[in-house]
Amino acid sequence: MAAPSTPTEDTTLTEDDVRARTQAVLDSVGVDADEVTFRGALWDAGLAMVQFPVGKGGLAASPKLQGAVEETIRAAGRFFHPLATNTIGIGMGLPTVLTYGSEEHHEKYLRRIFTGEDWWCQMFSEPSHGSDVAGLSSRAVRDGDEWVVNGQKVWTSVAHISRYGMLLVRTDPDQPKHKGLSYFILDMHAPGVEIRPLYQITGEAEFNEVFFTDVRIPHSDLLGDVGDGWRVATTTLMNERVALGGSTAPRGSGNIGTLVDLWNKRGPELPVAERAIMRDRVSQLWIEAEVGRLTTLRARSNATVGNPGPEGSVGKLASAELNQRIWIACMDLLGADGMMHEPGYPLTREEGLGRGAQSLSKSFLRSQANTIEGGTSDIMRNILGERVLGLPGEPRVDKDVPWKDIPT
Numbered sequence: 001m002a003a004p005s006t007p008t009e010d011t012t013l014t015e016d017d018v019r020a021r022t023q024a025v026l027d028s029v030g031v032d033a034d035e036v037t038f039r040g041a042l043w044d045a046g047l048a049m050v051q052f053p054v055g056k057g058g059l060a061a062s063p064k065l066q067g068a069v070e071e072t073i074r075a076a077g078r079f080f081h082p083l084a085t086n087t088i089g090i091g092m093g094l095p096t097v098l099t100y101g102s103e104e105h106h107e108k109y110l111r112r113i114f115t116g117e118d119w120w121c122q123m124f125s126e127p128s129h130g131s132d133v134a135g136l137s138s139r140a141v142r143d144g145d146e147w148v149v150n151g152q153k154v155w156t157s158v159a160h161i162s163r164y165g166m167l168l169v170r171t172d173p174d175q176p177k178h179k180g181l182s183y184f185i186l187d188m189h190a191p192g193v194e195i196r197p198l199y200q201i202t203g204e205a206e207f208n209e210v211f212f213t214d215v216r217i218p219h220s221d222l223l224g225d226v227g228d229g230w231r232v233a234t235t236t237l238m239n240e241r242v243a244l245g246g247s248t249a250p251r252g253s254g255n256i257g258t259l260v261d262l263w264n265k266r267g268p269e270l271p272v273a274e275r276a277i278m279r280d281r282v283s284q285l286w287i288e289a290e291v292g293r294l295t296t297l298r299a300r301s302n303a304t305v306g307n308p309g310p311e312g313s314v315g316k317l318a319s320a321e322l323n324q325r326i327w328i329a330c331m332d333l334l335g336a337d338g339m340m341h342e343p344g345y346p347l348t349r350e351e352g353l354g355r356g357a358q359s360l361s362k363s364f365l366r367s368q369a370n371t372i373e374g375g376t377s378d379i380m381r382n383i384l385g386e387r388v389l390g391l392p393g394e395p396r397v398d399k400d401v402p403w404k405d406i407p408t
């Protein structure tokens with residue numbers, strides 16, 4: 001398969017056009033339509049991801065026009081954000097299948113990902129390979145028109161409720177680690193796929209271990225060429241960092257809004273000196289949240305049609321670390337109450353992503369994952385240093401060695 005071409009942008013569309021098209025969708029399905037109907041109508045009107053091609057959920061327009069869709073819907077009294085459901089499918093699966101999939105893949109998968117009818121998961125990390133994911137060892141061996149997969153993945157968010165998965169496996173152990181990988185769409189209901197829950201510090205199991213025993217995948221579900229998996233995976237990862245990065249929600253909303261509300265409630269009870277220090281901390285965090293929000297808006301207004309580059313790691317790094325500092329401040333304001341959990345601290349199977357982390361203490365616990373999921377902060381700094389700032393790379397002694405000869 002040749003390298004995917006960069007799509008061209010329709011520069012004639014204006015914000016007013018997009019608002020009018022969004023209003024037409026609202027008029028046709030109504031503001032109270034169920035999520036699948038509403039999202040389906042947006043997809044058909046090209047308003048799901050305006051930067052996507054015409055006929056495939058978009059208008060080939062500048063991604064900055066997406067804000068006009070969201071604002072028009074919010075003004076009509078309905079909350080809408082493309083990633084509010086099926087985050088991994090929409091944030092990562094959708095752009096990857098669009099970029100590397102065939103017309104049949106587009107037809108079969110794209111719309112159902114966006115409507116949330118088919119959830120998707122990402123199966124990259126393995127017990128010995130997280131940051132160094134290119135060194136992974138799950139194997140796929142070709143057998144006629146099929147591939148036979150054996151191995152194990154770990155930390156696979158929402159695998160238990162996913163219909164399909166993005167699977168990165170080794171197809172040629174004689175090649176250096178980045179070159180012997182291939183990328184498949186996996187039917188999560190295929191025989192030989194076993195999913196076991198992993199409980200997190202919050203008590204919820206939103207992620208899993210996934211085991212493969214002689215799982216058969218049709219060759220037609222390969223994305224990119226055989227051995228081209230690293231390039232396809234890079235597209236997924238760059239989109240992941242943007243999806244996990246900064247928010248464009250209204251000023252002062254979200255986690256920082258929670259902190260400010262708590263400050264208004266608890267702040268007056270603090271001793272004078274402590275109150276002054278805490279006020280300073282809350283103000284500083286509010287400023288950082290606003291800087292992050294404005295930076296995300298600026299990035300959106302500069303974005304063009306196509307996949308993001310390594311600069312998406314800026315938002316991921318900054319928002320993950322800020323988020324943790326906000327929840328630490330919440331815990332400090334709560335004092336001993338911050339240690340209280342729901343009675344029994346029940347272990348639950350999470351039916352979404354981060355949906356169970358409702359209480360302040362659980363949100364604090366969940367935020368510990370922010371600097372790990374989607375690549376750790378150390379790895380974000382490496383990417384930014386090497387690929388954005390052009391600093392010297394870290395030593396990579398195993399880069400050109402056949403994977404099978406790398407000591408494990």
Ligand SMILES: Cc1cc2nc3c(=O)[nH]c(=O)nc-3n(C[C@H](O)[C@H](O)[C@H](O)COP(=O)(O)OP(=O)(O)OC[C@H]3O[C@@H](n4cnc5c(N)ncnc54)[C@H](O)[C@@H]3O)c2cc1C
Binds near residue numbers: 129154155374378394
């Ligand atoms: C909530 C959550 C959800 C997740 N969901 C998914 C998912 O859906 N699919 C999936 O595939 N994975 C998922 N992951 C896994 C995640 O991508 C990995 O945990 C992450 O990439 C780190 O890998 P690791 O855990 O193996 O840690 P390691 O790679 O072993 O890292 C250990 C420590 O060493 C540091 N380190 C490692 N290499 C370097 C380096 N070169 N330079 C500097 N420091 C380094 C790391 O920063 C870290 O502090 C999820 C993780 C979490 C916490």
